Amino acid sequence: MSPLPTQHPLVIGHRGAPGYRPEHTRSAYELAFALGADAVEPDLVATRDGVLVLRHENEISGTTDVARHPEFAGRRTTREIDGTALTGWFTEDFTWAELSTLRATERLGTLRPASASFDGRYPVIRLRDLFGIIDRAAEERGRLLRMVAEFKHASYFAGIGLPLDELFDAELDAAGWGDGRDRLISESFEPTVLDDLAARGVRGEKVLLIEGSGSPADLVQTHGASAPSYDSFVTDPGLRSLVGRFDGVSVGVPRLLDADAGAARGAPAARGGGSLEGAPLCGAALVDAAHAAGLTVFTWTLRPENRFLLARFRRGKGKSAWGDWQGAFGAVLATGVDGVFVDQPDLGIEIRSELAQG
Structure with missing residues (x-):
């Protein structure tokens, strides 16, 4: 198998x-x-007994049938996760044996009834199960296939004695993936866990996820109101400061196709004022600056439904109707990004192929 994507x-x-x-x-x-x-990209959260499971969040009422299990009714509670109060059921209150009795539901079921028609059919799975899925798929297709592992709420989990970096390192070794290397990309909205993974010898690219606003939860925990903002990491100096520590950044589609910036190509717009040198970059200007610094750029998430498209790509009035996804996806790829997260992978492959053919 080739060590690099073709x-x-x-x-x-x-x-x-x-x-x-269902996701x-x-x-x-x-x-x-x-x-x-x-x-493929799994979101990683932990159970009470230290098993890494794949869920969008550690609060699972929207992605499983847990509310239909009377034996778990007493587990419903309210917690503060990264500064936000949430009420529901949390993975850290369950053992893996208990979670394995639940069935998955589609989180965006009202927008995606076809996906939701599979609700209740599939169980929750663990990280170790995904390692096996990737290994089998790579063998069947005769090429390198990767995992882009997202570490969710890492500082929160570390604070309750479930350090995700430590649990992941053990799982990686048990799966026979060694230190990760070419098959693994690690990402998080919290830079500390990426540093911790590197300190443990976990290889592969490290990518800092960039929210549209606010500051990383781990840095807020440490620095309070003086914590650096996400915007500060996507300025020219901010990007340069990541070199040697991380391999890339991953931004939301709006940073690449910002409605206020007009066309994606060449938009050096400063958000919130300030000098160009210290201003958050968007569009292809962000991609170009990152590449000049030796960093890769990923973006999330390409979705065809009107609900997720910028206004100029919407068609009709229905939120679940597909808009001009070809135009939207093509505009994102035209910025020169190195990786795209897609809810329907075949659509990403189609647009990539069309652009490659000219």
Whole structure:
């Protein structure tokens, strides 16, 4: 197998293929590879007994049938996660044996009834299960397939005695993936956990996820109101400060196709004022600056429904109707990004192929 992807950008099945199957299920991941994805992205959270499971969040009322299990009714509670109060059921209150009795539901079921039609059919799965899925798919297709692992609420989990970096390192070794290297990309909205993974000898690229606003939860925990903002990392100096520490950044689609910036190509717009040198970059200017610094750029998430498209790409009035996804996806790829997260991996492959053919 080639150690590097043969095409650019990398098409990553976002939580598998949730446009077609409930996210983070075996079926969603297997389908993503069948549709041509180069990699898949699991979200990692921990159980009470230290098993890493694949869920969008540690609060699971929207992605499982836990509310239908009377034996777990007493587990419903309210917690503060990264400064936000949430009420529901949390993975850290369950053992893996208990979670394994639940069935997955589609988080965006009202927008995706076809995916939601599979609700209740598939169980929750663990990180160790996904390692096996990737290994089998790579062997069947005769090429390198990757995992882009997202570490969710790492500082919160560390604070309750469930350090995600330590748990992941053990799982990586047990799966026979060694230190990760070419098959692994690690990402998080919290830079500390990426540093911790590197300190443990976990290899592969490290990518800092950039929210549209606010500051990383781990840095807020340490620095309070003086914590650096996400915007500060995507200025020219901010990008340069990441070199040697991380390998890239991952930004939301709006930073690449900002409605206020007009066309994506060449938009050096300063958000919130300030000098150009210290201003957050967007569009292809962000991609170009990152590449000049030796960093890669990923973006999330390409979705065809009007609900997720910028206004100029919407068609009709229905939120679940597909808009001009070809135009939107093509505009994102035209910025020169190195990887795209897609809910329907085949659509990402289609646009990539069209652009490659000129």
